[in-house]
Amino acid sequence: MTTLMFILGIVLFAVGLLFSIAWHELGHLSTAKLFGIRVPQYMVGFGPTIWSRKKGETEYGIKAIPFGGYIRMIGMFPPGPDGRLEARSTSPWRGMIEDARSAAFEELRPGDETRLFYTRKPWKRVIVMFAGPFMNLVLAFGLFLTVLMGFGIQQQTTTVSSVSPCVIAQTEKREECKASDDKSPAAAAGMKAGDKIVSFGGVRTEDWNTLSDLIRDSAGKEVPIVVDRKGEQLTLHAKIATNWVVKKDSSGAYVEGKYVQAGFLGFSSATGVVKQDFGDSVTWMTDRVGDAVDSLVALPSKIPALWDAAFGDGPREPDSPMGIVGAARVSGEIATLDIPASQQLATFVFLLAGFNLSLFLFNMLPLLPLDGGHIAGALWESLRRNTAKVLRRPDPGPFDVAKLMPVAYVVAGIFICFTLLVLVADVVNPVRIS
Template identity: 40%
Template sequence: MTVLLYTLGVVVFAVAILASIGLHELGHMIPAKAFGGKVTQYFIGFGPTVWSKQVGETEYGVKAIPLGGYVKIVGMLPPGAADLADGVEVDADGNQVVKVRKSNTGMFTQLISDARAAEWETITPADSGRLFYKMPWWKKVIVMGGGPTVNILIAFGIFVGVFATYGNAGDPAIETTVGEVSACVKPAEESGKVCTPEELAKNPTPAYQAGIEAGDRMVSFNGVAITSWDQMQALVKKNGTAKASVVVERDGEQLTFQTTTVVRPPDKVGEKADKTVGFLGVTPRTHPTTGGVLYTLDQMGTMTVDVVKALGTLPAKVWGVAQAIVGVKERDPQGPVSIVGGGRLAGETASHEEIPVKQKMISLLMLVAGFNFFIGMFNFVPLLPLDGGHIAGALWEALRRGWARVRRRPDPGYVDVAKLLPVAYVVGLAILVMGVVLIVGDLVVPVHLES
């Protein structure tokens, strides 16, 4: 049964991610076609083609390696002036045809020229008005931003559904009801450990000794009405080692307990205890915070900041995974994982015997949402070959042309993203290497579900 549940979790996650990839590519293809662009290919995956079908001018299909997808939009790269063989030719029907030279001097110029030549070999005179680079800048932004926006919308849809019903477990609401009573006073690093009879006899917590129980709602402390757990904590700390009168509500009845708060032992070895800080020995009951659209937008704003920070440290964290692979250090359980790692976590969640079915479903949904949100944000990074690189090029084109109009200068023309292809290859190689490291790490030193 455990193996079946594990497999089911992996399959559900894999299907969800493949569906997200397909929708991402639709986010590019649909607006491209709506704006008159020509899309010749729509594929999920990379490598050898497993299946494909031609529908109109577009070939739809699936490839062998399901780690991404792409759409082929005609005319992404404009012809460069230095790459024109004999300028613009005119065919027998009077249509202009661009001939791109395939030979240049210099490694980078050759790289750019080869890319242009490969692009323009598939372009016919009839495509002249449908080329992507000729679109207005705002259409380019919509086409290239459509993919990652779809991922973010998928994440938003899942988040808002979970937060509005089950709640956000990552943002727990703290009640004034006691969730747990510590039996004996222990340093913070030993909290959760079972008290020995000796510890219980020698150093019981005030709450345990007084008879306060889990489920009791705190009503007042030394005559001060309790309105929040933070307020109660402050009152307890301020009380030091003095006597305390605690009123709780239990089964609809108010009970009063007389006790004396104590000072908790130092949290670290060698650290001096603050003799003015009181300690009662209770922790609050919490529940996931619920909220609708505005709450979800607020939470996603915080997530955006966290993801931007994570992207900035991603190379260093991947290097940490590489070190863990060769046994130099332990793998960070909070570090990045690949889709393979996500599948393993989904399988462990589905097969975990102590997690209720409802919680399993929520966890799987949040895992899929988290991956979609990260993929969307990652693709907005303004570097080629990512979608954000094309968006940055379109925005730069708008700025440059707008500034020329203000200054009454000649139109500078389209931004030539082909000139940034060397950067695109370097970035693409870096992404490939990081992806391989993460996949190997998820196979050799995987991150496991926390117990």
């Protein structure tokens, strides 16, 4: 049964992956057609075609390798200086440019001269290329909202899990009380496990962050605390102690290894699945985008540890880069977790949402062959043409993005090597959630 559920989790991820890719390419396709660009092909996957059907002027299909997708637009790059396709050069670098230019004019038909991608205004080309990653961003936010507002997420609550008998600085790595330790304010006030803190100092406390901040800001004060104990509301009185506690950042997250002196009540909060409202959901998603950007910037620094995990004896860190194979394995693990089915589904949706957020950020890098590279080329063309117009100079014409193809091949080569490294690590030393 466990093996069957593991396989089911992988299949579910594969379906989600294919939908995410198709959704991305749909953004490119719809905006390209909106601006009158001819699109001969819309494909999900690479390699041999499994299924295809032609509707109108576009062939829609699915290919064997579900690691990406593409739409083929006519005239992605402008022709050579003489207005025609140039003959193949013996220079390997020049050859790359000419091959890219030639491919951009494949299947050119009479009447297509006005339907070429490069002839569209730069702002239209930006929209076409941005539409794909934007679709992933929209899908990521939609999936995150579904989980946050529909299922809820695991977080600390205002319910007491246990009461500390004494005051121990969190800088001290011990749990046992000493005779010299003061009694904790929570224990002295008569707080018990299972109590739900309703208000603190007259302020209602519906979430953990609000309660935590109130406690930290009340050092040395005598505070009335209303708790719900088995349906009965009781008012306890506690004098909040001053203690060394873990520092919190502006978003309320704990900063590991950093401590501050603040108010201390002396209890552990219970965790539970809590649904978020729209405002809290937006704040949470904004924080996750920031975390994802930081992870993308830090990606090169994680390669040595990833190499050691793949080919050495190093551990696979929980925040290690993970590819499609690794994500599929995690999806399989999610299906085997001993948690309610609703939480299994919520965790899977979170995984798929994170994957789409990563797709958005990665594709926005201003490097060819990524969408961000084409966006950068269109923006540069717009800047050149507007500058020439202001200075009353001749129009420099369209920027030839094909000249950057050698760089695109280098970027693609680096990406392939990194993908292979992640693939090996995902197979021999995968990230595990259980």
